Amino acid sequence: xxxxxxxxxxxxxxxxxxxxxxxxxxxxxxxxxxxxxxxxxxxxxxxxxxxxxxxxxxxxxxxxxxxxxxxxxxxxxxxxxxxxxxxxxxxxxxxxxxxxxxxxxxxxxxxxxxxxxxxxxxxxxxxxxxxxxxxxx
Amino acid sequence: xxxxxxxxxxxxxxxxxxxxxxxxxxxxxxxxxxxxxxxxxxxxxxxxxxxxxxxxxxxxxxxxxxxxxxxxxxxxxxxxxxxxxxxxxxxxxxxxxxxxxxxxxxxxxxxxxxxxxxxxxxxxxxxxxxxxxxxxxxxxxxxxxxxxxxxxxxxxxxxxxxxxxxxxxxxxxxxxxxxxxxxxxxxxxxxxxxxxxxxxxxxxxxxxxxxxxxxxxxxxxxxxxxxxxxxxxxxxxxxxxxxxxxxxxxxxxxxxxxxxxxxxxxxxxxxxxxxxxxxxxxxxxxxxxxxxxxxxxxxxxxxxxxxxxxxxxxxxxxxxxxxxxxxxxxxxxxxxxxxxxxxxxxxxxxxxxxxxxxxxxxxxxxxxxxxxxxxxxxxxxxxxxxxxxxxxxxxxxxxxxxxxxxxxxxxxxxxxxxxxxxxxxxxxxxxxxxxxxxxxxxxxxxxxxxxxxxxxxxxxxxxxxxxxxxxxxxxxxxxxxxxxxxxxxxxxxxxxxxxxxxxxxxxxxxxxxxxxxxxxxxxxxxxxxxxxxxxxxxxxxxxxxxxxxxxxxxxxxxxxxxxxxxxxxxxxxxxxxxxxxxxxxxxxxxxxxxxxxxxxxxxxxxxxxxxxxxxxxxxxxxxxxxxxxxxxxxxxxxxxxxxxxxxxxxxxxxxxxxxxxxxxxxxxxxxxxxxxxxxxxxxxxxxxxxxxxxxxxxxxxxxxxxxxxxxxxxxxxxxxxxxxxxxxxxxxxxxxxxxxxxxxxxxxxxxxxxxxxxxxxxxxxxxxxxxxxxxxxxxxxxxxxxxxxxxxxxxxxxxxxxxxxxxxxxxxxxxxxxxxxxxxxxxxxxxx
Numbered sequence: 001x002x003x004x005x006x007x008x009x010x011x012x013x014x015x016x017x018x019x020x021x022x023x024x025x026x027x028x029x030x031x032x033x034x035x036x037x038x039x040x041x042x043x044x045x046x047x048x049x050x051x052x053x054x055x056x057x058x059x060x061x062x063x064x065x066x067x068x069x070x071x072x073x074x075x076x077x078x079x080x081x082x083x084x085x086x087x088x089x090x091x092x093x094x095x096x097x098x099x100x101x102x103x104x105x106x107x108x109x110x111x112x113x114x115x116x117x118x119x120x121x122x123x124x125x126x127x128x129x130x131x132x133x134x135x136x137x
Numbered sequence: 138x139x140x141x142x143x144x145x146x147x148x149x150x151x152x153x154x155x156x157x158x159x160x161x162x163x164x165x166x167x168x169x170x171x172x173x174x175x176x177x178x179x180x181x182x183x184x185x186x187x188x189x190x191x192x193x194x195x196x197x198x199x200x201x202x203x204x205x206x207x208x209x210x211x212x213x214x215x216x217x218x219x220x221x222x223x224x225x226x227x228x229x230x231x232x233x234x235x236x237x238x239x240x241x242x243x244x245x246x247x248x249x250x251x252x253x254x255x256x257x258x259x260x261x262x263x264x265x266x267x268x269x270x271x272x273x274x275x276x277x278x279x280x281x282x283x284x285x286x287x288x289x290x291x292x293x294x295x296x297x298x299x300x301x302x303x304x305x306x307x308x309x310x311x312x313x314x315x316x317x318x319x320x321x322x323x324x325x326x327x328x329x330x331x332x333x334x335x336x337x338x339x340x341x342x343x344x345x346x347x348x349x350x351x352x353x354x355x356x357x358x359x360x361x362x363x364x365x366x367x368x369x370x371x372x373x374x375x376x377x378x379x380x381x382x383x384x385x386x387x388x389x390x391x392x393x394x395x396x397x398x399x400x401x402x403x404x405x406x407x408x409x410x411x412x413x414x415x416x417x418x419x420x421x422x423x424x425x426x427x428x429x430x431x432x433x434x435x436x437x438x439x440x441x442x443x444x445x446x447x448x449x450x451x452x453x454x455x456x457x458x459x460x461x462x463x464x465x466x467x468x469x470x471x472x473x474x475x476x477x478x479x480x481x482x483x484x485x486x487x488x489x490x491x492x493x494x495x496x497x498x499x500x501x502x503x504x505x506x507x508x509x510x511x512x513x514x515x516x517x518x519x520x521x522x523x524x525x526x527x528x529x530x531x532x533x534x535x536x537x538x539x540x541x542x543x544x545x546x547x548x549x550x551x552x553x554x555x556x557x558x559x560x561x562x563x564x565x566x567x568x569x570x571x572x573x574x575x576x577x578x579x580x581x582x583x584x585x586x587x588x589x590x591x592x593x594x595x596x597x598x599x600x601x602x603x604x605x606x607x608x609x610x611x612x613x614x615x616x617x618x619x620x621x622x623x624x625x626x627x628x629x630x631x632x633x634x635x636x637x638x639x640x641x642x643x644x645x646x647x648x649x650x651x652x653x654x655x656x657x658x659x660x661x662x663x664x665x666x667x668x669x670x671x672x673x674x675x676x677x678x679x680x681x682x683x684x685x686x687x688x689x690x691x692x693x694x695x696x697x698x699x700x701x702x703x704x705x706x707x708x709x710x711x712x713x714x715x716x717x718x719x720x721x722x723x724x725x726x727x728x729x730x731x732x733x734x735x736x737x738x739x740x741x742x743x744x745x746x747x748x749x750x751x752x753x754x755x756x757x758x759x760x761x762x763x764x765x766x767x768x769x770x771x772x773x774x775x776x777x778x779x780x781x782x783x784x785x786x787x788x789x790x791x792x793x794x795x796x797x798x799x800x801x802x803x804x805x806x807x808x809x810x811x812x813x814x815x816x817x818x819x820x821x822x823x824x825x826x827x828x829x830x831x832x833x834x835x836x837x838x839x840x841x842x843x844x845x846x847x848x849x850x851x852x853x854x855x856x857x858x859x860x861x862x863x864x865x866x867x868x869x870x871x872x873x874x875x876x877x878x879x880x881x882x883x884x885x886x887x888x889x890x891x892x893x894x895x896x897x898x899x900x901x902x903x904x905x906x907x908x909x910x911x912x913x914x915x916x917x918x919x920x921x922x923x924x925x926x927x928x929x930x931x932x933x934x935x936x937x938x939x940x941x942x943x944x945x946x947x948x949x950x951x952x953x954x955x956x957x958x959x960x961x962x963x964x965x966x967x968x969x
Contacts, residue, residue, distance in 0.1 A: 028550055
């Protein structure tokens, strides 16, 4: 066999191995219900429940942060994160959690949040409220 | 209907917009002229060439014009422009105006345009016979880049995004119907505090120079295929590829240094999609450099070399699509947001991909591809294999980073790996094992054919010692406890270091031209050694097991907790150190926390003491933004950053004084009154104080005392946590009324009042207010120890030196071949 064909075969084999390993370690976005059925870590996308308590008290435990989140199906669950409260968490639009269920709580090892971009609408509102105030004076 | 708006400065924007249109038009004209200059052989005069050059010069000037207009707008705080409003503010120091250029997409496109403009001029000056075809491609690329800035509506869709768009055009809002709206817009949004860092002034320009310079080898490859000058393009392409790889590599590492020095994710590399995007083209082009050299020396691997050069530039464009289209929104924290340019960016990628594929197919028969196989024991064969593996490693990066793209194309809902860092580390390390071993033993191989017996002996010996040393290092640092592949990479990296050190020592004996590659490979080996140890065995020093009150369930499942809380002036043992949060210093907008580190030996003697000043910024837009501070040692770094601090008050500093006394008392526990005489001691939770004496005729500012008035101050000496403070609260009788003036000792969390004098007993009442634990100033911080990280940084510098040496060497070859000396293989091919 020619050497180039051997290399070709090796390349294809490695490429397939890479694809498989990527595919097997890639996960899917799930819901809290999915998370309660499995013991492996999962990613859950959802929104912060803004009218429920965000608990973080550094004087009690600097590594405990809990909040409530609804997943994309609308199911609500208490989430516990081992770490400090991410900055600006209240303003998050969307949250992607990585973690697993522990009893009735979802224990997150990673939080990725999407904040409204600095450059979009919410800033205009600020401009507007300011403007209205001064206009009323 | 048009309203006349007051206070707007429209001229700089209109001028800038004119320059944008001009730069697009002139680049397009230049590309077309160069195209006809290349294809039209019948013409006797140089008019097309002249037109092409003029077009390009005009383009360069107008790109500079755009930059000047933008600078004028930001510098003069013309917030009627969206760009200035969104990315700068009045308080921004002048030198960070440069950084605000690349906070937005438009500014970074401009930067790219600027570098590509300069490189084009360099080519007009240096490329000689290559100028026409090469500049056709560069000018085309320049035109497409300029089109990203146009920001004009064509057939109902906006093409590009202009930095000169007005705020009232960019953002709809009723306020903008007022003709005096400008009087409400006092300040801009300001620059992201994380970008207010000196590394951010130089990292993006370097990175974009790297991106921009990748168009040059691409243009040479296209020109070579197009003009059927199949061999000649290789030599100049090697030089420019080396340059691009060097600059881009430096830019990437600078970014990683910036992340290490000023971001708080606790490391120098996080496999973030944005980081990956810049590494993807680097990997393919570094592979390309190797096979280009193979082809130059042996005539093998022509297709691989050409393909890798071409695809590298397409991948640069793909990377810019990834980071700029907003498609990474769910997987990356710092990708740009969508500016509605997704399809524009896709088209950009597709145009150059089409040129690449089209030419490769059209010229497939003519390309000088050898039918003969390489010898197994030849350098060319293993360099080729190495390039293939670099390509595969790049393939993996693309595959995983592009998961959102696959979701977009195929409508799937794949999520990236739950532990991306581990996933990337293990797989990329596997490729690194192969690549490092290859950079080692291919040095013992010669081009064409090698004496096998000699080869196996020298390779074997070096490999044996590398395995020994590599394993010892892995054992000593604790690296062996991780996935075994990291130990293998360590062995590979050591192997690469040893063999290349041997080549370098040979080089000093006479074969000096080989020094470049040896030095670059040594640098690469050091980078890997440093990265492996620093990332693999970094240890969180601030482990905290004091968390209480959330039940065993929580304690069991959570990892060792990484954040530690420090009350002010209360030392806490952390690893080998006693750490104390000793104070603050504020240099607006930054709030520095002084953290004192003490190392105490068994006898209680302080062996080492230093203060780190990590800082945070309470930013109105972004909340608390923290930057770490790091103590650098020769062999390790101690990295400290604030994860939480109650400093919201920095924002409304002015409001503080208006609080009433009663409000203020809420910040303290219930007061305790002590009746004491001079010399008595008063105890409180965290120490004690002694009434040293009284001072009569104490002065209170702005309150003149009359004859009958009395003002006495109590001289208190306070001991708390090994520190001594003094305070003098004042008791006063003025016009028959009793007043007292409290004194605060914030460091000890105390407020002291001198509330009563009992003259008959010669006793005095001191009222002590103590801050409750929760109101006391505190910080939550994380500290990480990074061992041997200096190998990583020094490896980078060494690698850059290696690249420089290689560039000089190839440049000399270029001028030699240019003057008529053809390299032997080229003749062979011409004959064949």
